[in-house]
Amino acid sequence: MRKKKLVLIGNGMAGIHTIEEIIKQAPGQFDITVFGKEPYPNYNRIQLSKVLQGDTEIEDITLNNWEWYEENNITLYAGEAVTSINTKDQVLETDKHRELPYDHLILATGSNPFMLPLPGVEKEGVTAFRDIKDCEEMIAASSKYQKAAVIGGGLLGLEAARGLLNLGMEVDVIHIADYLMERQLDKTAGMMLQKELEEQGMNFLLEKQTASITGKDRARGLLFKDGEKIKADLVVMAVGIKPNIALAKESGIPVNRGILVNDHMKTEIKNVYAVGECAEHKGMVYGLVAPLYQQGQELAKHICGIDSEGYQGSVLATQLKVSGVDVFSTGKINEDSTTKSYKVFDEWRGIYQKVLIDDGKISGAVLFGDTKDGNRLLSLINKGAGIEEYLDGKQSKVTGSGPISEMPSDEIICGCNGVSKGTIIEAIQSQDLKTVEQVKGCTSASRSCGGCSSLVSDILEHTLGDEYHHNQQESICSCTPHTRDEVIEEIKHKGLTHTKEVMNVLGWKSEEGCSKCKPALNYYLGMLNPTEYQDEKESRFVNERLHANIQKDGTYSVVPRMYGGVTNAEELRKVANIADKCQVKLIKVTGGQRLDLLGVKKEDLPNIWSELDMPSGSAYAKGLRTVKTCVGADFCRFGTQDSIGLGVKMEKKFEGLNTPHKVKMSVSACPRNCAEGSVKDVGVVGLDGEFEIYVGGNGGTHMRKAELLAKVKTEQEVMETTAAFLQHYRENASYLERTSAWVERVGIEHVKEVLSDKNTFINLVQRMDEALSIVQEPWKEALEDGRLLRDLYQNVKVPTKSK
Amino acid sequence: MQQLTNKVFVAKASELPDKLGKTVQFRGMELAIFKLAGGKVKAIENRCPHKGGVLAEGMVSGEHVFCPMHDWKINISDGKVQAPDHGCVQTYQVEVEDDNIFVMLPDGQ
Numbered sequence: 001m002r003k004k005k006l007v008l009i010g011n012g013m014a015g016i017h018t019i020e021e022i023i024k025q026a027p028g029q030f031d032i033t034v035f036g037k038e039p040y041p042n043y044n045r046i047q048l049s050k051v052l053q054g055d056t057e058i059e060d061i062t063l064n065n066w067e068w069y070e071e072n073n074i075t076l077y078a079g080e081a082v083t084s085i086n087t088k089d090q091v092l093e094t095d096k097h098r099e100l101p102y103d104h105l106i107l108a109t110g111s112n113p114f115m116l117p118l119p120g121v122e123k124e125g126v127t128a129f130r131d132i133k134d135c136e137e138m139i140a141a142s143s144k145y146q147k148a149a150v151i152g153g154g155l156l157g158l159e160a161a162r163g164l165l166n167l168g169m170e171v172d173v174i175h176i177a178d179y180l181m182e183r184q185l186d187k188t189a190g191m192m193l194q195k196e197l198e199e200q201g202m203n204f205l206l207e208k209q210t211a212s213i214t215g216k217d218r219a220r221g222l223l224f225k226d227g228e229k230i231k232a233d234l235v236v237m238a239v240g241i242k243p244n245i246a247l248a249k250e251s252g253i254p255v256n257r258g259i260l261v262n263d264h265m266k267t268e269i270k271n272v273y274a275v276g277e278c279a280e281h282k283g284m285v286y287g288l289v290a291p292l293y294q295q296g297q298e299l300a301k302h303i304c305g306i307d308s309e310g311y312q313g314s315v316l317a318t319q320l321k322v323s324g325v326d327v328f329s330t331g332k333i334n335e336d337s338t339t340k341s342y343k344v345f346d347e348w349r350g351i352y353q354k355v356l357i358d359d360g361k362i363s364g365a366v367l368f369g370d371t372k373d374g375n376r377l378l379s380l381i382n383k384g385a386g387i388e389e390y391l392d393g394k395q396s397k398v399t400g401s402g403p404i405s406e407m408p409s410d411e412i413i414c415g416c417n418g419v420s421k422g423t424i425i426e427a428i429q430s431q432d433l434k435t436v437e438q439v440k441g442c443t444s445a446s447r448s449c450g451g452c453s454s455l456v457s458d459i460l461e462h463t464l465g466d467e468y469h470h471n472q473q474e475s476i477c478s479c480t481p482h483t484r485d486e487v488i489e490e491i492k493h494k495g496l497t498h499t500k501e502v503m504n505v506l507g508w509k510s511e512e513g514c515s516k517c518k519p520a521l522n523y524y525l526g527m528l529n530p531t532e533y534q535d536e537k538e539s540r541f542v543n544e545r546l547h548a549n550i551q552k553d554g555t556y557s558v559v560p561r562m563y564g565g566v567t568n569a570e571e572l573r574k575v576a577n578i579a580d581k582c583q584v585k586l587i588k589v590t591g592g593q594r595l596d597l598l599g600v601k602k603e604d605l606p607n608i609w610s611e612l613d614m615p616s617g618s619a620y621a622k623g624l625r626t627v628k629t630c631v632g633a634d635f636c637r638f639g640t641q642d643s644i645g646l647g648v649k650m651e652k653k654f655e656g657l658n659t660p661h662k663v664k665m666s667v668s669a670c671p672r673n674c675a676e677g678s679v680k681d682v683g684v685v686g687l688d689g690e691f692e693i694y695v696g697g698n699g700g701t702h703m704r705k706a707e708l709l710a711k712v713k714t715e716q717e718v719m720e721t722t723a724a725f726l727q728h729y730r731e732n733a734s735y736l737e738r739t740s741a742w743v744e745r746v747g748i749e750h751v752k753e754v755l756s757d758k759n760t761f762i763n764l765v766q767r768m769d770e771a772l773s774i775v776q777e778p779w780k781e782a783l784e785d786g787r788l789l790r791d792l793y794q795n796v797k798v799p800t801k802s803k
Numbered sequence: 804m805q806q807l808t809n810k811v812f813v814a815k816a817s818e819l820p821d822k823l824g825k826t827v828q829f830r831g832m833e834l835a836i837f838k839l840a841g842g843k844v845k846a847i848e849n850r851c852p853h854k855g856g857v858l859a860e861g862m863v864s865g866e867h868v869f870c871p872m873h874d875w876k877i878n879i880s881d882g883k884v885q886a887p888d889h890g891c892v893q894t895y896q897v898e899v900e901d902d903n904i905f906v907m908l909p910d911g912q
């Protein structure tokens with residue numbers, strides 16, 4: 001028998017969730033095709049907020065990767081939109097002129113952002129906040145412009161505004177109502193939220209109506225109805241969404257605000273269904289994934305012929321995804337004449353909780369500052385529970401015993417995916433799960449907005465006890481299920497000596513690994529066996545293979561060492577002469593107190609190095625970069641120590657070392673810390689008669705303030721403590737983990753404890769010396785090895801006349 | 804139209820580094836040739852379809868090269884960019900006679 005053709009229009013969260021459920025209920029029963037206007041596989045739209053806030057990357061929010069479609073025999077046409085449906089003959093057509101017949105058709109076309117029809121809305125720099133493209137546009141704008149305006153003080157607008165703040169912009173939020181999130185919060189909570197966000201740096205213009213967007217081609221500002229003006233080079237419109245029903249309407253499928261569906265998500269047209277934000281059920285259109293996923297489950301049952309009572313509507317709950325602010329609301333928000341309320345208002349700690357009661361039953365809640373009870377309140381509302389049940393629960397919590405054991409087994413943990421505590425525990429026990437990632441994979445809990453992942457972690461801990469480690473490691477890359485620790489253990493245990501061997505012996509899925517695991521293994525092998533391991537050029541990223549940073553046009557940069565940021569007239573003359581002679585495109589003073597010669601052709605690198613006759617600054621290395629210094633005691637009126645001298649010594653000692661990620665150091669000669677020790681991997685601060693050593697700082701993508709590791713008396717002790725610290729880091733961090741991330745993960749107290757053991761300390765220092773004993777000056781090494789020069793630095797030029 | 808090709812000598816196999824790429828310049832065009840783990844030699848256009856990265860400097864893994872600019876993964880044999888990215892690069896036929904490597908290149912105008 002021919003398989004029934006099932007076609008999905010809309011490759012988004014609701015549609016694909018429905019397909020996942022169908023595959024679960026009736027594997028292999030349908031011949032499935034999916035059309036999606038966006039050129040990506042299904043991704044987690046909710047997490048766009050986190051992408052914008054810099055907590056995750058676009059690459060990491062994919063929910064179903066390309067392989068998933070392949071493995072499940074689903075034909076995906078990404079970047080292709082359906083343009084018409086002939087419901088009589090059951091055929092559809094796309095913008096690429098493809099025609100496809102169907103037996104069942106699901107419309108899951110989502111919503112379009114609502115753009116206020118203001119004069120100037122078509123200008124460059126005006127965007128919605130709905131998809132990856134919008135996100136990319138905002139990120140790009142933030143690198144060029146300073147001022148942003150967000151129109152709309154609801155959930156989406158505030159998340160956008162927080163993201164733009166994180167991207168370094170100044171943000172005005174324009175809102176038409178007199179307080180924020182007025183559809184989810186009451187006035188008290190709305191005002192508390194505003195205060196909190198103002199402290200985070202947002203600026204609010206309330207009860208304001210925009211009249212037009214000013215500027216020539218690009219937006220330059222907003223003009224309001226009251227005549228006031230503000231500047232803005234980026235305008236984000238977040239005033240709401242409207243169901244995307246154009247296709248349905250044109251194809252004669254009955255619509256109102258959304259596409260009309262019954263309890264089984266059937267439209268009024270035979271074999272056509274609708275699910276998600278585009279669907280209207282009993283007069284309601286939903287814009288959150290929890291109800292949409294419930295709809296998807298009901299639709300899947302129906303299509304697979306499983307009896308069920310169908311979709312019965314949902315009680316909504318919302319949570320704001322802005323770090324440092326906890327807001328939750330569900331059900332009814334404002335009191336009316338028949339409502340009673342239970343309120344807690346702790347102005348001092350910034351906590352406000354209001355539970356609304358109609359006829360003795362809980363009908364809604366608004367929580368601010370402490371939202372732990374959110375999901376519980378939602379389940380209670382869904383159960384039709386009375387207020388007593390909530391208050392009794394609260395009582396027993398005060399008297400002790402952990403919240404997880406208190407929770408009834410049917411309590412929903414993941415609101416988005418409707419996963420209960422019982423289901424999670426069942427999965428942990430029956431499938432031997434150990435990590436949040438695994439629970440996510442098996443049960444979908446925390447797979448959407450991620451808000452419940454800490455609860456999932458608590459449940460793991462509650463279920464597994466001591467067996468559970470919070471900081472479970474991920475595998476090295478998708479070529480292997482093994483974690484870093486497992487791989488290192490195996491290398492030691494089996495005495496493995498090169499990357500290929502590790503991959504073979506440990507059963508890598510790909511024969512020669514990938515750009516993630518190759519350099520990682522190369523590092524681990526070298527770290528474990530410094531004197532014998534043969535570094536593999538082919539496992540090094542180009543910069544580290546060629547000892548120069550590749551530029552966007554394929555040329556390279558040359559950064560020689562200037563120890564401690566100190567140079568002299570002779571060196572500068574040499575640099576100047578070479579720059580002239582080799583027509584270097586640009587000389588730049590770097591952020592690391594030295595000079596960078598940019599735009600050098602690969603073939604010219606050896607020439608420049610040999611004429612410079614200076615050591616490589618390793619500005620490309622996963623190793624020691626610079627040791628920044630301040631002027632120090634010899635010149636500065638506040639200086640207490642010879643910061644330059646110590647900095648130069650440190651740079652000379654640790655240069656050329658291989659580390660999991662780059663290492664930057666600094667030495668300052670007083671607490672004014674002009675060499676910026678608080679954002680260095682190792683920052684030394686000289687005081688009168690002693691030195692403070694700070695570690696784990698970072699001034700890059702994820703700012704982190706360094707923490708005090710030790711106070712010591714002598715330069716000798718500074719050198720040794722640094723050596724012990726770095727060696728411990730080399731031996732324990734994952735490849736590409738900066739000291740900042742590593743110290744954060746293991747805790748400074750742990751590092752201190754390790755180094756406090758005399759024997760351990762001495763051994764670490766010794767192993768550091770061993771690692772340093774094999775260091776060679778890389779430019780010199782290349783210059784002296786004809787084969788290296790030919791293999792790495794010369795291109796083949798085929799003479800034109802050749803036959 | 805029939806495309807005329809030239810059989811062009813580019814290098815000796817023994818003089819190419821293992822598991823690495825090499826840039827070959829010929830009449831204003833650039834190829835990346837790779838000597839793979841088993842000694843097989845492949846030739847592709849030396850320009851990543853993303854933003855023009857120099858593929859000869861990419862990390863080679865089996866039949867794939869990872870572009871040094873933004874890590875796109877490209878199949879060296881058929882030139883296809885691997886998911887989630889899209890596109891392809893031109894591949895060129897390679898013939899090895901003894902130690903000599905020839906690439907079949909389009910005839911210049």
Ligand code: SRM
Pocket residue numbers: 549550551552557559588589590591592593594596618619620625626662664679697698699700701702738
């Ligand atoms: C040259 C320099 C910019 C400048 O002109 O000042 C620079 C240039 C690059 N930085 Fe940087 N960084 C430079 C100082 C910094 C600093 C400031 C500092 O060191 O005082 C930081 C922040 C401090 C920090 O690292 O904690 C910095 C944080 C980064 C990061 C983010 C690291 C992080 O952990 O978040 C990267 C990306 C990476 O390493 O993965 C990066 C990566 C890069 C790369 C290597 C990007 C790449 O892979 O191609 C850039 C090479 C550009 C080129 O085409 O040559 N650069 N970079 C600076 C070189 C200093 C030196 O003398 O060696």
Ligand SMILES: Cc1cc2nc3c(=O)[nH]c(=O)nc-3n(C[C@H](O)[C@H](O)[C@H](O)COP(=O)(O)OP(=O)(O)OC[C@H]3O[C@@H](n4cnc5c(N)ncnc54)[C@H](O)[C@@H]3O)c2cc1C
Pocket residue numbers: 009010011012013014015035036037038045046047048049080081082083108109110111129130131156159244247275276277278286287288289290292319321416449
């Ligand atoms: C920044 C942001 C934050 C959010 N935060 C939360 C949150 O914290 N919690 C929560 O529950 N929800 C949140 N949401 C809402 C949630 O993401 C949506 O409710 C959900 O994604 C809707 O799913 P859907 O499948 O109905 O629509 P979509 O995910 O929009 O999918 C519809 C897809 O159909 C495609 N399409 C449309 N027309 C066609 C056509 N003719 N042919 C082919 N393809 C077509 C569209 O391009 C789109 O990719 C957030 C949304 C955003 C934008």
Ligand code: SF4
Pocket residue numbers: none
């Ligand atoms: S030099 Fe650093 S900050 Fe500047 S563009 Fe390159 S990586 Fe980014």
Ligand code: FES
Pocket residue numbers: 851852853854855856870871872873874875
């Ligand atoms: S240029 Fe090749 S990945 Fe971007």
